[in-house]
Amino acid sequence: MKGLSTELKVGLFAVFVILILGFMTFKVGGLDWFKKEGYTVYVNFKNIAGLDEKTKVKIAGVDAGVIEKIELKDGIARLKLRIRKDVTLYSDASASIKATGLLGDKYLEIKIGSMEPALKNGESVKEVIELVDIDDMVRKLSRVSENISTLAVSLNEAFGTEESKKALKESVLNLGEITANLSHTIIVNDRKMRNVLDNINKLTASLNEVVTNNREPLKTTLLNMEDFSGRLKTDGPELVANLSKATKELKEVIEENKNSLKSTIDSFNNVAKKIDSGEGTLGKLVKDDKLYESINKAAEGLDRTIGAIDRFKTFITFQSDYLMRQGDGKGAFYVTLQPKPDKYYILGVVGDPLGRVTTKETITSTPTGTTKVKKKEIEKEIEFTAQFAKRFDNTGLRIGVTESTFGAGADYFFNNDKAKASVDIWDFSNDEEDSKNPHVKVGVDYFVFKNLFVSAGADNILNKKKAGGYVGAGIRFEDEDFKYLFGNISRLR
Amino acid sequence: MFKIIALIGKVILNFSEEMGRILLLFSVTLKQMIIPPYEVRNTFKQMLEIGIRSLPVVLITAIFTGMVFSLQTFTGFKRFGAETLVGTVVALSMTRELGPVLTALIVAGRAGAAMAAELGTMRVTEQIDALETLATNPVKYLIVPRFVAGTLMLPALATIADITGIAGGYLVTVGLFESSSIVYWKRTWDYLETSDIFNGLIKAAFFGASISLISCYKGFYTRGGAEGVGKGTTGAVVLSSMTILISDYFLSAWLFR
Numbered sequence: 100m101k102g103l104s105t106e107l108k109v110g111l112f113a114v115f116v117i118l119i120l121g122f123m124t125f126k127v128g129g130l131d132w133f134k135k136e137g138y139t140v141y142v143n144f145k146n147i148a149g150l151d152e153k154t155k156v157k158i159a160g161v162d163a164g165v166i167e168k169i170e171l172k173d174g175i176a177r178l179k180l181r182i183r184k185d186v187t188l189y190s191d192a193s194a195s196i197k198a199t200g201l202l203g204d205k206y207l208e209i210k211i212g213s214m215e216p217a218l219k220n221g222e223s224v225k226e227v228i229e230l231v232d233i234d235d236m237v238r239k240l241s242r243v244s245e246n247i248s249t250l251a252v253s254l255n256e257a258f259g260t261e262e263s264k265k266a267l268k269e270s271v272l273n274l275g276e277i278t279a280n281l282s283h284t285i286i287v288n289d290r291k292m293r294n295v296l297d298n299i300n301k302l303t304a305s306l307n308e309v310v311t312n313n314r315e316p317l318k319t320t321l322l323n324m325e326d327f328s329g330r331l332k333t334d335g336p337e338l339v340a341n342l343s344k345a346t347k348e349l350k351e352v353i354e355e356n357k358n359s360l361k362s363t364i365d366s367f368n369n370v371a372k373k374i375d376s377g378e379g380t381l382g383k384l385v386k387d388d389k390l391y392e393s394i395n396k397a398a399e400g401l402d403r404t405i406g407a408i409d410r411f412k413t414f415i416t417f418q419s420d421y422l423m424r425q426g427d428g429k430g431a432f433y434v435t436l437q438p439k440p441d442k443y444y445i446l447g448v449v450g451d452p453l454g455r456v457t458t459k460e461t462i463t464s465t466p467t468g469t470t471k472v473k474k475k476e477i478e479k480e481i482e483f484t485a486q487f488a489k490r491f492d493n494t495g496l497r498i499g500v501t502e503s504t505f506g507a508g509a510d511y512f513f514n515n516d517k518a519k520a521s522v523d524i525w526d527f528s529n530d531e532e533d534s535k536n537p538h539v540k541v542g543v544d545y546f547v548f549k550n551l552f553v554s555a556g557a558d559n560i561l562n563k564k565k566a567g568g569y570v571g572a573g574i575r576f577e578d579e580d581f582k583y584l585f586g587n588i589s590r591l592r
Numbered sequence: 593m594f595k596i597i598a599l600i601g602k603v604i605l606n607f608s609e610e611m612g613r614i615l616l617l618f619s620v621t622l623k624q625m626i627i628p629p630y631e632v633r634n635t636f637k638q639m640l641e642i643g644i645r646s647l648p649v650v651l652i653t654a655i656f657t658g659m660v661f662s663l664q665t666f667t668g669f670k671r672f673g674a675e676t677l678v679g680t681v682v683a684l685s686m687t688r689e690l691g692p693v694l695t696a697l698i699v700a701g702r703a704g705a706a707m708a709a710e711l712g713t714m715r716v717t718e719q720i721d722a723l724e725t726l727a728t729n730p731v732k733y734l735i736v737p738r739f740v741a742g743t744l745m746l747p748a749l750a751t752i753a754d755i756t757g758i759a760g761g762y763l764v765t766v767g768l769f770e771s772s773s774i775v776y777w778k779r780t781w782d783y784l785e786t787s788d789i790f791n792g793l794i795k796a797a798f799f800g801a802s803i804s805l806i807s808c809y810k811g812f813y814t815r816g817g818a819e820g821v822g823k824g825t826t827g828a829v830v831l832s833s834m835t836i837l838i839s840d841y842f843l844s845a846w847l848f849r
Binding site for chain 2 (some may be wrong): 105106108112113115116119120123124126127153215494
């Protein structure tokens with residue numbers, strides 16, 4: 100160290116300290132930057148006693164994320180969870196608060212469920228198992244004991260009075276009388292009884308005879324039975340083991356779902372009570388089959404329609420391109436109707452700066468002769484696009500009307516549909532001087548944000564005098580209202 | 593009777609005078625710190641003296657503090673089954689409290705005393721007066737480098753003390769008590785927050801500034817020969833330590849709330 104200058108020593112020291120500090124902050128706070136990965140899911144609790152921000156979220160006891168934020172919303176705790184990217188939660192996932200150790204270090208346990216579709220970013224876990232409130236439990240128990248004591252009181256009322264005692268006594272006396280009568284009857288019918296007994300005797304004798312005559316077959320039967328019981332002896336234990344295993348599993352299932360079972364039974368009880376008293380639709384339905392059938396039919400139809408509407412997607416796109424060659428802008432508005440993921444219709448309006456080109460020929464006569472002057476007039480035009488598109492995996496093919504002429508196109512989607520490379524060809528029968536060839540446009544769209552995309556490419560590449568690059572941007576979003584509008588139309592049909 | 597009241601008055605007067613002088617010196621130091629030329633070489637020398645030369649003592653103090661801390665908390669926590677939390681406790685107390693305060697006390701005893709003695713000797717041997725006759729500002733030349741070095745080096749030393757203390761806790765918890773090392777680190781980093789570390793370092797910077805300012809003040813205004821130097825040095829260490837401990841409470845109350 101002697102050879103080192105003061106500055107070098109101090110510098111080395113500083114670097115060392117900064118490294119340590121960096122390491123510590125990275126270990127402590129740096130986790131946050133990494134945890135930003137994954138996706139967020141919400142869950143609402145009535146009572147989250149013991150949970151805190153940064154508390155672990157566990158699935159089967161394994162860390163799967165953290166509680167990122169706790170908010171109070173209308174008296175209910177709303178937890179924002181950040182879940183690891185490789186963990187999938189399904190729509191029937193459930194959340195509950197659990198504790199480890201004696202000190203009750205609380206954490207949030209999630210069961211991932213199994214019902215498709217999987218939860219997406221920003222959705223909520225709907226099944227919530229609340230903490231069992233001990234006060235609540237005591238209250239319920241005390242209600243039960245009250246009921247029992249009421250029962251005891253009514254029992255007492257039924258049998259405790261003089262009257263009822265008398266009635267009981269009478270019953271006993273009656274019983275005595277009945278026995279006496281019975282005995283009398285037997286004595287009176289002594290002869291008949293004897294006959295009956297004789298008959299029985301005879302029957303046994305003949306039975307005996309039958310047995311003696313059929314000794315061999317009987318023996319085989321007995322042997323078979325013995326064989327059966329022997330087999331039962333060997334296979335029996337396994338059978339019993341299986342049975343007991345099944346019972347155990349059943350028990351476990353019940354144990355696991357105790358809470359939900361309980362709540363289910365409770366709600367069933369409620370419903371049953373209501374039905375019993377004829378309340379609500381169900382109550383009436385019990386009596387009126389016709390109504391039930393018609394509702395059933397309606398529900399089926401609705402189910403089908405809702406399914407279709409859910410699949411049905413509508414996108415609205417506004418797009419504006421700047422054509423470099425012409426130095427002009429081109430605006431477009433498209434509505435994409437997508438009844439199925441692989442089939443859609445594109446309807447659109449395009450404001451084309453190079454809409455119609457008309458050539459006017461004027462002949463002027465001058466003393467020296469005649470000169471022909473050709474004058475081109477370019478008019479802006481509103482053009483229409485209507486295409487039918489079909490998508491095969493990453494490739495989409497489009498055909499229909501492009502900018503008011505027949506046209507076709509192809510798209511290739513990549514990077515999770517964030518980017519799209521397209522080729523369009525239209526305007527096959529153009530007789531304009533500069534653009535005899537069809538209009539071909541090649542370009543790439545890229546979604547910078549969820550709804551905002553930028554595009555760039557080459558326009559009209561087959562016509563040398565008009566070819567040029569273009570850049571543009573646009574917004575594209577899904578429109579729910581539109582979807583339901585179309586959904587309703589389809590239902591009305 | 594009057595004597596006692598007069599004594600109280602004298603104590604108060606002395607205290608106010610001293611505080612006033614320290615604050616005056618502080619303002620002069622700040623002013624000289626901003627005005628160029630800067631005493632870069634001198635500052636680096638003081639950084640070496642205050643920071644790097646104090647490193648061995650700080651390391652030893654920190655590692656043993658961490659060790660004894662986890663030793664005590666482990667046996668205590670085991671009684672109610674919370675031994676997994678030892679890492680958290682050691683990390684929290686080292687970063688928030690023990691790292692900065694112990695480092696500051698050590699630096700006060702080591703570098704603070706040296707500063708006061710050095711400046712005191714210079715004062716009584718009239719070297720400071722000689723500097724003034726050479727048109728060198730003694731505050732700029734002597735105090736500013738020490739002040740800057742103290743303010744910068746204390747957080748650095750405290751950082752090292754933090755990590756060393758946590759490592760010391762690890763040695764005892766995992767080595768001696770054979771607790772799980774994964775659990776120790778997990779609990780340490782999970783419950784520690786960035787604000788714990790940085791607020792501790794803010795405290796350390798404040799301690800560094802007070803130590804260097806008080807020690808320089810005590811040395812700069814030494815009077816009365818060799819005896820005066822001795823008194824000044826003692827006073828510097830005592831006043832620095834008291835300032836550290838008292839201001840620590842208020843800083844903690846303000847920073848950590």
